Amino acid sequence: MSIHPIDVILHKRDGLALTDAEIRAFILAIVKRTPRRQLVTDCQIAAFLMAIFLRGLESRELATLTEAMRFSGEVAYTEALNTFAIDKHSTGGVGDKTSLLIAPILAAAGLAHPTSEGVPGIVVPMISGRSLGHTGGTLDKLETIPGFNTQLSFPEMRDVLKQCAAALIGQTPKIVPADRILYALRDHTGTVESPFLITASIMSKKLAEGLNALVLDVKVGSGAFMPTYEKSKLLAELMVETGEASSTRTVALLTAMDEPLGRFSGNWVEVWECVDIMKQRRHPMSTDLIELSNILSGWMLHLAGHAATPEEGAKLSDEILRSGAAYKAWLKIIEAQNGDTTCFEDPAAHHQPTATRTLTAPQSGYLAAMDCKQVGWAVQRLGAGRAKPGDPVSAHAGIEMHAKLGDRLEANQPLITLFSEDPSLLEEPEAMLRETLQITQTPPKLLPLIREIITKIHPPS
Amino acid sequence: MSIHPIDVILHKRDGLALTDAEIRAFILAIVKRTPRRQLVTDCQIAAFLMAIFLRGLESRELATLTEAMRFSGEVAYTEALNTFAIDKHSTGGVGDKTSLLIAPILAAAGLAHPTSEGVPGIVVPMISGRSLGHTGGTLDKLETIPGFNTQLSFPEMRDVLKQCAAALIGQTPKIVPADRILYALRDHTGTVESPFLITASIMSKKLAEGLNALVLDVKVGSGAFMPTYEKSKLLAELMVETGEASSTRTVALLTAMDEPLGRFSGNWVEVWECVDIMKQRRHPMSTDLIELSNILSGWMLHLAGHAATPEEGAKLSDEILRSGAAYKAWLKIIEAQNGDTTCFEDPAAHHQPTATRTLTAPQSGYLAAMDCKQVGWAVQRLGAGRAKPGDPVSAHAGIEMHAKLGDRLEANQPLITLFSEDPSLLEEPEAMLRETLQITQTPPKLLPLIREIITKIHPPS
Numbered sequence: 071m072s073i074h075p076i077d078v079i080l081h082k083r084d085g086l087a088l089t090d091a092e093i094r095a096f097i098l099a100i101v102k103r104t105p106r107r108q109l110v111t112d113c114q115i116a117a118f119l120m121a122i123f124l125r126g127l128e129s130r131e132l133a134t135l136t137e138a139m140r141f142s143g144e145v146a147y148t149e150a151l152n153t154f155a156i157d158k159h160s161t162g163g164v165g166d167k168t169s170l171l172i173a174p175i176l177a178a179a180g181l182a183h184p185t186s187e188g189v190p191g192i193v194v195p196m197i198s199g200r201s202l203g204h205t206g207g208t209l210d211k212l213e214t215i216p217g218f219n220t221q222l223s224f225p226e227m228r229d230v231l232k233q234c235a236a237a238l239i240g241q242t243p244k245i246v247p248a249d250r251i252l253y254a255l256r257d258h259t260g261t262v263e264s265p266f267l268i269t270a271s272i273m274s275k276k277l278a279e280g281l282n283a284l285v286l287d288v289k290v291g292s293g294a295f296m297p298t299y300e301k302s303k304l305l306a307e308l309m310v311e312t313g314e315a316s317s318t319r320t321v322a323l324l325t326a327m328d329e330p331l332g333r334f335s336g337n338w339v340e341v342w343e344c345v346d347i348m349k350q351r352r353h354p355m356s357t358d359l360i361e362l363s364n365i366l367s368g369w370m371l372h373l374a375g376h377a378a379t380p381e382e383g384a385k386l387s388d389e390i391l392r393s394g395a396a397y398k399a400w401l402k403i404i405e406a407q408n409g410d411t412t413c414f415e416d417p418a419a420h421h422q423p424t425a426t427r428t429l430t431a432p433q434s435g436y437l438a439a440m441d442c443k444q445v446g447w448a449v450q451r452l453g454a455g456r457a458k459p460g461d462p463v464s465a466h467a468g469i470e471m472h473a474k475l476g477d478r479l480e481a482n483q484p485l486i487t488l489f490s491e492d493p494s495l496l497e498e499p500e501a502m503l504r505e506t507l508q509i510t511q512t513p514p515k516l517l518p519l520i521r522e523i524i525t526k527i528h529p530p531s
Numbered sequence: 532m533s534i535h536p537i538d539v540i541l542h543k544r545d546g547l548a549l550t551d552a553e554i555r556a557f558i559l560a561i562v563k564r565t566p567r568r569q570l571v572t573d574c575q576i577a578a579f580l581m582a583i584f585l586r587g588l589e590s591r592e593l594a595t596l597t598e599a600m601r602f603s604g605e606v607a608y609t610e611a612l613n614t615f616a617i618d619k620h621s622t623g624g625v626g627d628k629t630s631l632l633i634a635p636i637l638a639a640a641g642l643a644h645p646t647s648e649g650v651p652g653i654v655v656p657m658i659s660g661r662s663l664g665h666t667g668g669t670l671d672k673l674e675t676i677p678g679f680n681t682q683l684s685f686p687e688m689r690d691v692l693k694q695c696a697a698a699l700i701g702q703t704p705k706i707v708p709a710d711r712i713l714y715a716l717r718d719h720t721g722t723v724e725s726p727f728l729i730t731a732s733i734m735s736k737k738l739a740e741g742l743n744a745l746v747l748d749v750k751v752g753s754g755a756f757m758p759t760y761e762k763s764k765l766l767a768e769l770m771v772e773t774g775e776a777s778s779t780r781t782v783a784l785l786t787a788m789d790e791p792l793g794r795f796s797g798n799w800v801e802v803w804e805c806v807d808i809m810k811q812r813r814h815p816m817s818t819d820l821i822e823l824s825n826i827l828s829g830w831m832l833h834l835a836g837h838a839a840t841p842e843e844g845a846k847l848s849d850e851i852l853r854s855g856a857a858y859k860a861w862l863k864i865i866e867a868q869n870g871d872t873t874c875f876e877d878p879a880a881h882h883q884p885t886a887t888r889t890l891t892a893p894q895s896g897y898l899a900a901m902d903c904k905q906v907g908w909a910v911q912r913l914g915a916g917r918a919k920p921g922d923p924v925s926a927h928a929g930i931e932m933h934a935k936l937g938d939r940l941e942a943n944q945p946l947i948t949l950f951s952e953d954p955s956l957l958e959e960p961e962a963m964l965r966e967t968l969q970i971t972q973t974p975p976k977l978l979p980l981i982r983e984i985i986t987k988i989h990p991p992s
Binding site: 076079080083111112113114115116117119120121123124125255258259260261 | 537540541544572573574575576577578580581582584585586716719720721722
C-alpha cells in the first residue's frame with residue numbers, strides 16, 4: 071500500500087501521531103522527486119511544516135523524522151573505523167570558538183590511546199556550519215587559514231581521522247539533502263522556530279557523522295538562538311531524547327551566552343585566540359572560553375571512557391591543553407587538510423584589519439549587561455558575518471572585548487575594539503555596541519557559565 | 532508602514548488575531564503578484580492556510596478576509612439597479628436543482644412588482660458553479676439547454692436582470708481571483724475542510740454579486756459536504772455572521788441530504804424535472820424538491836418584503852409556481868441568454884441516453900437508508916459529473932429514483948433507473964447503488980426536511 075504525502079499532511083493536521091512508514095515516505099518523496107515527477111510539492115511541504123509547527127511531534131515521531139532525514143543522503147560511515155566517534159555541537163553564539171579547542175583536545179587524547187588496529191581511540195568527525203544571522207560559523211573561521219581545505223569527501227575525511235583523530239569539514243549538498251530542502255522552505259514560511267523541526271535539522275546532520283556520543287552546547291541568555299530559557303531547555307531535552315533514540319549517547323549542557331565568549335569575536339581573531347591558548351599564552355579575557363571548552367571536552371572524554379567523571383575529564387582536558395599535545399594535534403589536523411601552519415607562528419601579525427576603533431567606558435562603574443544578540447549583529451555588520459547565505463565574509467573583521475560582565479570600569483577605559491576591512495563599516499556597529507553596553511554603579515548579579523545539564527546517563531554531579 | 536506576508540503568517544501561526552490591514556495586505560499580495568514580483572509565494576500561502584486551519588479566525592477576521600477576497604476582482608455592481616438583489620446558495624447535494632425553480636419564482640415576483648424606475652422589484656444575480664466530486668453543478672445542468680449562454684459579462688448580466696429579474700451565469704476568472712488561487716492550493720495542501728476557509732470562499736463569491744439578502748441551504752446528512760451535523764451548523768453560523776457583517780441579510784437553513792432530492796439526478800434530467808413542475812406536471816417523486824424550493828423561496832420573498840413571514844412566502848412561492856408565472860419567467864430568462872426553449876416542449880423526448888438499466892428491489896420491505904454521497908458518486912461515474920475540473924460532463928447521464936426513504940417496497944419493484952451515454956459506464960455505478968440501498972422489514976425513522984434555521988433577524992417560527 072503506497073502512502074500519499076497528502077494523507078500524511080492530513081494526519082498531522084488532525085493531530086494524529088504519524089506512523090514511521092508515513093514519515094519515511096514523506097521524506098523519501100522530498101528527496102526522490104524530480105521537476106518532472108513532483109511526488110510532493112513545495113507547497114505541500116510548507117503545509118506539512120506548519121502542521122508540525124502547530125501540532126508538534128511525539129518522541130517516536132521526532133526520532134523517526136530525524137533518522138529519515140539523516141539517511142536521506144550520504145552518511146560518514148565513521149563506524150567503519152571501529153573506534154569511538156564523538157562530536158560536540160553548539161546552537162550558536164558570539165565568540166563561541168570552543169570547537170577549535172575541543173577538536174584538537176579530543177584528537178590528542180585519541181592519538182595518545184590508539185586501538186589495537188592502530189586507529190586513534192577517539193575520533194572527532196566534525197562537520198561545521200557557516201555564520202548565519204548574529205552567530206559565527208566554525209567553517210568561516212577555519213577558512214581564514216591559508217590553504218585549509220574543508221571540502222573533503224567522506225572517504226577523505228576517514229583518512230584524516232585515521233591519521234589525526236579529528237577532521238574539520240563543511241556541509242556538502244549530499245549530506246542530509248532533506249534538511250536543505252526543508253530549511254529553505256521553513257525560512258520563508260514562518261516555521262523556523264519549532265523545537266521539533268530544529269531538533270530534526272540539527273540532529274540529522276550530527277548523526278550523519280556516525281557518532282557513538284554527542285555533547286550539545288545549548289546556549290541560553292540574550293545571545294542565544296532560542297528566545298527563553300525554557301525553550302532552550304525544551305530543545306536540549308528533545309535533542310538528548312532524539313540522540314539517545316538512535317543509540318548515540320547524548321548529553322546537553324545549557325550554557326550562558328550573555329556576553330561574547332572569550333576575548334575575540336570574528337573569524338581569524340578567533341583562530342588567533344585559540345592558537346594562543348594552545349601555545350600556553352592564556353589571555354585573561356579567554357578565561358571563560360577555556361573553562362567552557364574544558365567542561366565540554368571533559369564530558370566528551372568521560373563519555374569516551376577516558377575519564378571516570380566529567381570533572382576528571384575537564385581536568386584531563388586542561389592537562390592536554392597545557393602539555394602542548396592539543397597544539398600538536400591541531401597542527402597535524404591543519405596540515406592534513408592542506409592548511410599553511412606558518413600563520414600560527416605570529417597570529418597577531420596575521421591579523422590585518424584596515425580599520426580599527428576602540429570604544430571606551432563613558433563613565434566609571436560596572437559592566438552590567440548587554441544584548442549579546444546585538445553584539446553579534448554588530449560583528450556581522452563589521453563584515454565578519456553574512457546577511458544571506460552565500461555572501462562572502464571578511465577574514466579580519468571582528469571585535470575584541472576588554473572587559474567582562476561584572477568587571478569594574480574606570481571612565482575612558484577601553485571597552486571594545488572594532489576591526490573591519492572597510493572603514494565605512496565601523497559607524498553602525500559602533501553605535502549598536504554603544505547602545506547596548508550598560509554600566510551601573512552597583513555590581514550586577516552574575517549567573518554561572520553552566521546553568522543545567524540534561525542527560526539520561528546518571529545524575530550530573 | 533508596509534506589511535510583509537511573512538509577518539502575517541507568523542502572527543496567525545502564533546494564534547494572534549490579524550488586523551484588518553494585515554488581512555487586506557496578504558490578499559492584495561496574492562492577486563497583485565506577478566511571476567517576476569513574487570510578493571508572496573505559493574508556499575507562504577500554503578503555510579498561511581494551514582495556520583488558519585489550525586488556529587481559526589475570529590468573526591471580525593473572517594468578515595475582513597471575506598471582504599478582501601470579494602473585492603480582489605470584478606464585482607457585479609447589482610447595486611446600480613437600485614432594487615432588491617437576492618440569491619440562494621447551496622453547499623451542494625445530489626439531485627439538488629432548487630436553483631432552477633427558485634430563480635424563476637423570484638424573478639416572477641420581481642417582474643410582477645417593478646420599482647418606480649421600471650426595474651423588477653427583486654433581482655436574482657445568480658452565479659453558479661460546476662459539478663465537483665459527488666455533487667451536481669447548476670451550470671452543467673443549464674448548459675444542456677441548446678444555445679444557452681452562461682458566459683455573460685457583468686454589464687450583460689445587469690441588462691438581463693433589468694429585463695428578466697434573474698440571470699444565470701457562471702464564474703469567470705475575473706470574479707474573486709483570490710479564491711481561485713487559494714482554492715487550488717487548499718485542494719492539494721490538506722486545507723479544504725476548514726469552516727473558516729470554506730465560509731470565506733463561498734461568501735466572497737456570493738457577496739461579489741452585490742446582494743441585499745442571501746439564503747443559504749446548508750446540507751446535513753450522508754450526502755452533505757460537511758461530515759457531521761455539528762460541522763454543517765458551525766459553517767452555517769459562520770456564513771450567516773459573515774454575511775450580516777457585510778450588510779447582507781443572511782439566513783441559513785440546515786436541510787436534509789440523506790437521499791437524492793426529487794426524482795432525477797444528473798444534468799438534463801434535472802432541467803426536465805423542473806420544467807415539468809413549472810408546467811404543473813408534478814411527479815410524486817418531486818414532492819420533497821417542491822417543498823424545499825418553496826421554503827427557500829418563501830424565505831427569500833419574506834426577506835425581500837413580499838411576504839410577512841417565511842411561511843406566507845412559501846405559500847406565495849407555490850402560487851407563483853402553480854400560476855405558470857414562474858414558467859413564463861423561466862422562458863424569458865432562457866431566451867434572454869440565447870437558449871433554445873423548444874427543448875422544454877417535450878423534455879422527456881429531449882432526454883437521450885444510449886444506455887439505460889433499472890435496478891429493482893431484491894426483496895420486499897422498506898427503503899431504509901443509503902449513503903447519499905455514494906449515490907452522488909454513482910451519478911458522477913455514469914458520466915454526469917467530473918473526476919477533475921475541466922473534464923467534460925454527459926448531458927444525458929443520471930439516475931431516476933422510483934422510491935423515497937421510508938417507502939414500502941415489493942420485491943422486484945423498480946428502485947432506480949440508471950442513464951448513461953456509454954453502456955460500459957453502467958456496471959460500476961450499478962454495483963455502487965446496489966451496495967448502498969438498504970431495505971429493512973420495519974419502517975425507518977424519518978427526519979424532517981428542514982432541520983434547523985440559523986438567523987439573526989427573529990426567532991424562526
